[in-house]
Amino acid sequence: MQPIFLLDLVSRHANWASFRQATITGNIANANTPGYKAKDVEPFTSVLDKTHLEMAKTADSHLDIRSNGVRDSRLNGDETWGVTYSGNSVTLDQEMLKAGEVNRVYTLDMNIMRSFHRLMMTGLRTQG
Amino acid sequence: MIDAISTLTSQFRSIRGTSEVSSTTAATAIGMPQPVGATSFSDVLADVAQNAVSSLKAGEAAAITGVQGKTSVQNVVEAIMSAEQSLQTAVAVRDKVVAAYQEISRMAI
Amino acid sequence: MIDPLKSASAIASSGLEAQSMRMRIVAENIANARSVGPSAGADPYTRKTIYFSQVMDRTLGSNLVKVKNTGLDNAAFQIEHDPGNPAADASGNVKMPNVNVAVEMADMREAGRSYSANLQMIKQARSMVAMTIDLLRSS
Numbered sequence: 001m002q003p004i005f006l007l008d009l010v011s012r013h014a015n016w017a018s019f020r021q022a023t024i025t026g027n028i029a030n031a032n033t034p035g036y037k038a039k040d041v042e043p044f045t046s047v048l049d050k051t052h053l054e055m056a057k058t059a060d061s062h063l064d065i066r067s068n069g070v071r072d073s074r075l076n077g078d079e080t081w082g083v084t085y086s087g088n089s090v091t092l093d094q095e096m097l098k099a100g101e102v103n104r105v106y107t108l109d110m111n112i113m114r115s116f117h118r119l120m121m122t123g124l125r126t127q128g
Numbered sequence: 129m130i131d132a133i134s135t136l137t138s139q140f141r142s143i144r145g146t147s148e149v150s151s152t153t154a155a156t157a158i159g160m161p162q163p164v165g166a167t168s169f170s171d172v173l174a175d176v177a178q179n180a181v182s183s184l185k186a187g188e189a190a191a192i193t194g195v196q197g198k199t200s201v202q203n204v205v206e207a208i209m210s211a212e213q214s215l216q217t218a219v220a221v222r223d224k225v226v227a228a229y230q231e232i233s234r235m236a237i
Numbered sequence: 238m239i240d241p242l243k244s245a246s247a248i249a250s251s252g253l254e255a256q257s258m259r260m261r262i263v264a265e266n267i268a269n270a271r272s273v274g275p276s277a278g279a280d281p282y283t284r285k286t287i288y289f290s291q292v293m294d295r296t297l298g299s300n301l302v303k304v305k306n307t308g309l310d311n312a313a314f315q316i317e318h319d320p321g322n323p324a325a326d327a328s329g330n331v332k333m334p335n336v337n338v339a340v341e342m343a344d345m346r347e348a349g350r351s352y353s354a355n356l357q358m359i360k361q362a363r364s365m366v367a368m369t370i371d372l373l374r375s376s
Contacts, residue, residue: 011206015241018202018365022241022248022299025358029252029302031351032259033289092354103361110368117209117372124216200240201369208373 007116009048014109016044021102027090028099034086038095173221180211180218187211244299245362251301252355255289258304259348262287263341270336278326282334284310310335 020041030036190207193199262285272282290305312335320329 011202014202014369015200018200018241018245021358021362021365022245025245025248025252025355025362026300028351028354028358029248029255030289030291030300031252031354032255032347033291033302036291092350096354096357099358099361103365106365107368110372113206113209114372114375117213118375120213121216124213124220197240197243200242201366205369205372 007113010109010112012048013044014106014113016041016047017102017106017109021099021106024095024099024102027095028092030088031090031092031095032088034088036088036090038090040098173225176214176221177218180214183207183211183214239296242362242366246359247294248299248301249355249358249362251292251303253352253359255302255304256348256352256355258307259287259289260345260352262307263345263348266336267338267341267345270334270338270341272334273322273324273331275324277324278332279324281314281324281332282336284312284334284336286310 023039023041027038187207187210190199190204194201194204266284269282274281285307286309287307288305289302292301292303293299294301314332314335316330317333318329319325319331322331325331
């Protein structure tokens with residue numbers, strides 16, 4: 001796999017992770033809003049499949065959730081840990097676990113980008 | 129600065145009559161998109177410099193929109209990093225070309 | 238179009254504001270749990286309630302939380318028999334506030350937990366942005 005393709009993949013993954021972070025933050029902020037149902041973004045593999053078809057249409061400057069193919073959707077009952085009496089389906093612990101996962105994934109992506117960037121610069125810099 | 133690098137492009141294009149060896153492998157090694165059909169080496173060099181210019185401009189534009197707050201930080205960082213990479217590529221290629229030219233000029237006739 | 242990490246910070250800070258408002262209401266309820274009315278037979282302190290609602294912010298493209306309203310709990314007052322109390326009516330009964338301190342304490346703990354969860358989200362968004370910017374540094 002050429003490093004150029006890897007960098008593109010990692011960049012899309014990091015972008016997806018930051019949208020997921022925004023959604024999780026919205027869930028946590030609305031943890032006590034009656035009737036609010038927890039949201040999550042679709043998994044990265046389905047985003048990847050779609051972007052192969054939509055690559056011509058996606059412009060880099062359009063990064064809002066709707067047009068980037070990263071759509072958020074309501075989680076149904078068996079994906080959340082429970083629904084309260086007021087109709088709120090957000091569980092703080094579940095959201096914190098997801099946030100930890102997002103953090104791990106984003107750190108990995110950034111470190112991959114840093115390493116490969118450094119790799120390419122070193123490779124180009126030898127024998128000036 | 130970008131204009132100074134644009135002169136690289138014109139200098140590359142002025143290298144005429146050099147080897148007409150098919151240069152597709154060289155292009156793949158640098159990671160550039162494959163040129164259609166066999167092209168001359170000078171065209172590959174010109175493409176490298178042109179690519180550096182355009183990705184520098186893209187990096188500049190991304191930095192401006194980043195400062196205005198219109199794009200994400202990730203976009204700005206990526207644009208700048210790829211501008212760095214392509215500039216470094218162009219400089220490395222230029223150095224090699226200059227070194228090769230000097231070596232040829234040193235040949236005893 | 239908008240940086241998702243920036244909107245995450247805005248969402249979490251709206252959550253902080255909402256939760257701290259909630260803690261204020263709870264603190265008020267606990268402090269006034271035994272406050273009787275000003276005159277004989279008058280109504281005592283009424284328990285306050287707070288309701289949140291989700292607000293869609295078009296510029297951020299994200300869902301913030303806002304305090305919809307604060308209201309009064311219209312549960313019945315508790316009646317205590319205390320003839321010596323200045324607020325006692327003719328039969329010696331005093332109306333006490335409809336505040337259950339145990340419920341308020343549980344609510345306060347919940348609010349504290351939500352507050353620190355929102356704070357954690359702000360920290361995480363900030364560290365993600367810092368990580369990104371840090372990429373430019375060493376090369």
